[in-house]
Amino acid sequence: MSAQIERTLVIVKPDGFRRGLTGEVLRRIEAKGYTLAALDIRTPDRERLEQHYAEHVGKPFYEPLVEFMSSGPATFVIVEGQRCIEGFRSLAGATDPTKALPGTIRGDLGRDWGEKVQANIVHGSDSAESAEREIGIWFSRA
Ligand code: IDP
Ligand code: MG
Secondary structure, three states: OOOOEEEEEEEEOHHHHHOOOHHHHHHHHHHHOOEEEEEEEEOOOHHHHHHHOHHHOOOOOHHHHHHHHOOOOEEEEEEEEEOHHHHHHHHHOOOOOOOOOOOOHHHHHOOOOOOOOOOOOEEEOOOHHHHHHHHHHHOOOO
């Protein structure tokens, strides 16, 4: 792996999975030129969600977030590519799908479904440190 190639953790969240948008999200990642390095479909368990979302403990949306994320299958993806951490965040768009710009995953495909939590289709790591930490949580053998 060249020094410039990064890895990021993408999750197609349960709302995206239920709506059949997994393929559309993967299509956009591949069309951008990033590589899919690992894929796993599973219902996230509470224990690992608590590790994954540790930074949000105590916020009003924390409990609804963990409940929503454990509500059904999600697709976990390790994505590789040059500057893919920042690049996937650009593809995903702003956290609030109503504010996310058209052209982004959340802007094109998302809406404010949840009352207490933004069901915004995708997760993407926000830094190299987060990416390695999150990949370690969900892909312990990757
Ligand atoms: P991000 O996914 O864009 O990085 P974070 O601030 O890390 O956003 O929040 C994690 C997730 O928690 C979001 O993707 C969204 O599902 C939910 N969330 C964040 N902020 C809010 C909020 O103010 N209200 C409801 N849900 C939120
Ligand atoms: Mg985040």
